[in-house]
Amino acid sequence: MNVKLTHNNYGESGIQLLRVMRRGSVHELKDLTLSVYFEGDFDAAHTSGDNRKILPANTMTNTVYVLARQYPTEAIEEFALHIVEHFLTYNPQLSRIRVMANERPWSRILIAEKAHASAFISNAGEQRTTHITATRGHTILQSGIENLLVLKTTGAAFEGFLRDPYTTAKEASNSVISVNMNATWTYQTSESEAPYSAAWHGIRKILLETFANHEGRSLQHTVYAMGQVVLDNFEAVAEIRLGLTDNLYSPVDLKPFGMENENEVFMPAEKPRGLVEATLRRES
Secondary structure, eight states: OOOOOOOOOEEEEEEEEEEEEEETTEEEEEEEEEEEEEEESOHHHHHTOOOTTOOOHHHHHHHHHHHHHHSOSSOHHHHHHHHHHHHHHHOTTEEEEEEEEEEOOOEEEEETTEEEEEEEEEOSSOEEEEEEEEOSSOEEEEEEEEEEEEEESSSBOBOSOOOOTTOOOOOBSSOOEEEEEEEEEEESOOOTTSOHHHHHHHHHHHHHHHHHHOOBSSHHHHHHHHHHHHHHHOTTEEEEEEEEEEOOEEEOOOGGGTOOOSSOEEEEOOSOOOEEEEEEEOOO
């Protein structure tokens, strides 16, 4: 039976990249997901196992990180064109390359109506919630926020933690920190005239401000500060429960390519992710 290879391609998908541009105290952010696919003279790899024209897929990923270090602030179209130019220049076996890039938009957290220099928010999956449990004589009303995604490029640390023979975590003094925030608070009153919408927006605002400005020594330190500031400023709230799920970002090691990475190019760490939860209740 005669068999003909009519089409083939290969590549790397889901290359995730966080690029931080530090201009003094003001930081710019690019959060990208890219895919790179090659078409060309790769028949021999399929038919006879000859890999001499196959560029490894992880080389594509490394190249994207290196180019992100060199071209940090451009539109995704311009950055994708740099990727195309690089691979077509150095890989004559290519006849076609496809590069796809998606950018997650981040907006700056507002503090007193002023954009914060290094703390950001993404509204993609955020939800406002309520949960009511009631009998004829008693009502418990809870409101909350789910999947509030926030990030800041400075003001986070994790040092002096417990170590045992299996600990490999490294201390960090000035890290990028991104968390999915969930918050649920219980009101001391369930009267229908309570200003629930105003309280919800006010609590959301103060949680964001505290996240942005708090010099956290750990997620535990930050989650407590956020809960405390809500109870200090909203007398109608009897209790608040907060959960922060860490979206850990690690600096990419660019030394093998002759480059330093001074907290500028990051890749998201693989799962599992850290979770810190705390409940704070008004003592009275």
